Amino acid sequence: MLLAMMTEEEVILILKRGAEAGCTESLFAFGESPEQDPNFVKRFGEQLNNAGFKTIIEYTKHLCRLSLEYGLLPHVNGGVLSFDELKMLAPLNASMGLMLETTAPISAHKDCPGKNPAARLEMIENAGKLKMPFTTGLLIGIGESRSDWVNSLQAIQRLHDRYGHIQEIILQNYTPNLGQENRILDLRPPTKADMIDVILLTKNTLTPDISIQVAPNLLPPLELIQYGVTDLGGISPVTIDYINPESAWPKIDTLKNLLNSKGYEFKERLPVHPHYVKKGWYGAETKELIEKLADADGYRKTE
Numbered sequence: 001m002l003l004a005m006m007t008e009e010e011v012i013l014i015l016k017r018g019a020e021a022g023c024t025e026s027l028f029a030f031g032e033s034p035e036q037d038p039n040f041v042k043r044f045g046e047q048l049n050n051a052g053f054k055t056i057i058e059y060t061k062h063l064c065r066l067s068l069e070y071g072l073l074p075h076v077n078g079g080v081l082s083f084d085e086l087k088m089l090a091p092l093n094a095s096m097g098l099m100l101e102t103t104a105p106i107s108a109h110k111d112c113p114g115k116n117p118a119a120r121l122e123m124i125e126n127a128g129k130l131k132m133p134f135t136t137g138l139l140i141g142i143g144e145s146r147s148d149w150v151n152s153l154q155a156i157q158r159l160h161d162r163y164g165h166i167q168e169i170i171l172q173n174y175t176p177n178l179g180q181e182n183r184i185l186d187l188r189p190p191t192k193a194d195m196i197d198v199i200l201l202t203k204n205t206l207t208p209d210i211s212i213q214v215a216p217n218l219l220p221p222l223e224l225i226q227y228g229v230t231d232l233g234g235i236s237p238v239t240i241d242y243i244n245p246e247s248a249w250p251k252i253d254t255l256k257n258l259l260n261s262k263g264y265e266f267k268e269r270l271p272v273h274p275h276y277v278k279k280g281w282y283g284a285e286t287k288e289l290i291e292k293l294a295d296a297d298g299y300r301k302t303e
Contacts (some may be wrong), residue, residue, distance in 0.1 A: 003044065003161075005030075005042060005044055005047050005048065005056075005059075005191060007047075007051070007061070007064075007160065008051065008273070011063050011066065012066065012070075014026075014238060014239060015066065015067055015070040016070060016235075017072070017073055017238045018072055018212065018238050019070045019071050019072060021236065021237045021238050023071060023236070023237070023242065024035065024063075024071075024072060024073055024268075024271070024300060025073050025074075025075055025094075025234055025268050025270070026067040026073070026074050026075070027075050027077065028060055028063060028064065028074060028076045028077070028078065028197075029076075029077045029078065029242070029243075030056060030060075030077070030078050030079065034165065036071060038053040052134040055118070056078070057078075057081070057085045057088060057089065060076060060078060060089065061092060062086060062087055064076065064089065064092035064093060064196060065092055065285075067217065068285065068286065068289055069090065069230070071241075071289065072277075073094035073270060073271050073272070073286055073289060073290065073293070074092055074093050074283075074286070075093060075094060075095050075096060075097060075135075075271040076089050076093055076096050076097075077096065077097040077098060077099075077135070079098070079114050080098065080114050080119045080123050080291070081098075081123055082119060082126075083126045083129075086123070086126050086127060086130060086132070087130060090125070090127075090132050090283050091284045091286075092281045092282060092283050092285050092286065093282075093283045093286065093287045094133075094134050094149045094270060094271045094272040094286045094290060095132065095133040095134065095167060095272045095273075095276070095282065096127055096134055096137060097135035097136060098123055098124060098134075098135075098136060099120075099122060099136060099137045099138075099139060099170065099172070100120050100121065100124065100136050100137065100138065100141040100152055100155070100156060101115065101120070101142065101152075102117065102138060102140060102142065102144040102148050102149075102152050103117040103118075103121075103148065103155050103253075104117070104143075104144045104145070104148040104151070104152075104153045105149050106142055106143040106144055106180055106186060107143055107186050107248040108142045108143050108186055108187060109142075118242070120230070121155060123160070124136055124159055124161075124166075125159055125163070126155075127163075128159060128160075128162065128163025128164070129163065129167040131163075131165060131281050132165060132269050132281070132282075133165055133167045133272050133281050133285075134165050134166055134167060135166075135167060135168050135169075135170065136156060136166060136168075136169055136170070137168075137169050137170030137171060137172055137180065137213070138152055138153070138169070138170075138171055138172070138198065139172050139174055140171060140172065140173050140174060140190045140194060141174030141187065141188050141189050141190040141194070142174050142186065143186030143187065144186055146197070146201075147199050148199055150201060150205065150243060151280050153169075153201060153202055153205040153206060153241065154205060156192060156206065156210075157168060157205060157207065158204050160206070160207065160210060165281070166210050167211065167276060168208065168210060168212070168213050168231055168273065169197065169201060169210055169211070169212060169213065170201060170210035170213045170214070170215070170233065171198055171212065171213065171214055171229075172214070172215055172218070173189060173190050173194075173195055173214075173215075173218055173219060174187055174188070174189050175189060175191065175218050175244055175247065176189065176245060177244070185188060188218065195219060196227050197291040198225060198229045199214075199228050199229060200210060200227055200228060202228065203227070203228035205223075209275065210229045211231040211273065212228050212229050212230050212231065213229070213230075213231035213232065213235075214229050214230045214232070214233075215232075215233055215241075215244075215247075216233070216235065216245065216249075216250050216255060217241055217247040217248060217249050217250060218244060218247055221259075222253075222258060222262060223265055224262060225259075228238075231269075232255070234271070235249045235250065235252055235255070236249060237252065238248075250302050267299050267300075268292060268299065268300035268302075269298075269299050269300060270290065270293055270298075270299070270300055271284075272290065273298070274294075274297055274298025274299050275298060276298075276299075277290060277294045277298035278298045
């Protein structure tokens with residue numbers, strides 16, 4: 001249930017802290033369209049109107065522009081957006097995202113129009129038409145089957161074959177928050193064996209130019225890299241993981257030292273992956289900042 005939105009002042013405070021901490025990305029996430037929430041008109045809508053905006057997309061566009069002013073590259077993951085909404089936000093984003101979750105009709109998505117697989121696939125396709133580097137993924141343990149993993153991965157690959165814009169796939173294990181365990185019987189956190197299985201399936205289904213990501217605050221990354229994981233996502237030194245607030249981020253230096261000690265190279269990328277940096281596939285208004293932040297290989301420039 002959506003009860004409030006962050007004010008511009010609150011967002012600016014986080015942007016300032018992020019810039020001071022050396023971050024390069026600002027993630028704007030609001031899940032389902034807030035206009036569909038029953039509390040929208042009464043509470044969220046009032047706040048939005050008082051701030052001088054009619055829609056969440058207008059407000060997000062404004063915040064993306066502020067983000068660039070503070071030296072952070074925006075990445076919007078705002079649920080299912082129309083083609084026109086994507087087109088409005090694309091120039092201000094280095095990349096964008098939407099979790100497919102699954103192509104299967106599952107009880108966890110009942111009465112939730114924003115979770116409709118066809119709508120999600122359509123948005124991912126529209127991002128391809130705009131040549132917007134895109135992050136998507138599967139949510140594992142929400143009532144789907146192994147064959148559903150295969151079908152979902154194949155659907156993602158088909159879109160990538162056509163548009164070439166899928167930069168990474170997140171394999172996120174369902175992790176219940178406190179009090180959430182028994183709400184829907186089909187929701188079951190996957191086992192380690194499940195995650196190894198889906199990682200191997202992903203590696204064997206998707207082309208190598210699509211990175212495979214797991215969340216290092218939800219899973220032990222060192223145990224999974226050997227099976228095909230190539231990306232550990234964004235780790236914030238400034239904010240909690242608002243999606244999984246009870247799972248603390250690992251310390252970046254600790255994670256780096258652990259991986260280096262096992263012979264893995266730990267490199268920082270931007271929210272737009274290196275090969276898209278070199279191709280120039282990113283929002284037009286992010287170009288100047290990306291050229292400032294990226295090295296010749298498209299990774300984060302080091303001092």
